[in-house]
Amino acid sequence: MRQIDALTAAVIDEAIRIHRELGPGLFESVYESILAGRLDALGMRIERQLTLPVEFDGKRFDAAFRVDMRVEGCLVLEIKAVDQLSKAHERQLITYLRLMKQPVGLLLNFSGATMKEGIRRMVNNYAPD
Secondary structure (H helix, E strand, O other): OOOHHHHHHHHHHHHHHHHHHHOOOOOHHHHHHHHHHHHHHOOOOEEEEEEEEEEEOOEEEEEEEEEEEEEOOOEEEEEEOOOOOOHHHHHHHHHHHHHHOOOEEEEEEOOOOOOHHHEEEEEOOOOOO
């Protein structure tokens, strides 16, 4: 597994590159597909549209959530194409991290004027090496 901070930096670099070339205005699914293709071309292991079950009150609810992407089995990506990120988007990613027992996630919104304003790094009990 790649070091998570280096992995995070590589994903952000690719997101910025995609945003510079394509700009805002496309559907989330387009950005997700292109980002997955770029990361795959760099040799990263990509899982897309992961279904996430939830257990509650002794019962299992399959496919309760759908996570956009997981990179190298440890970095969760939630892709957005919205006017502005909200606290609800952040809570969504934190919930995914907690339920998946994953340390770090990126919330990437491709609809801003610049990609930098659309990046949020969220952590779940993560301590760097």
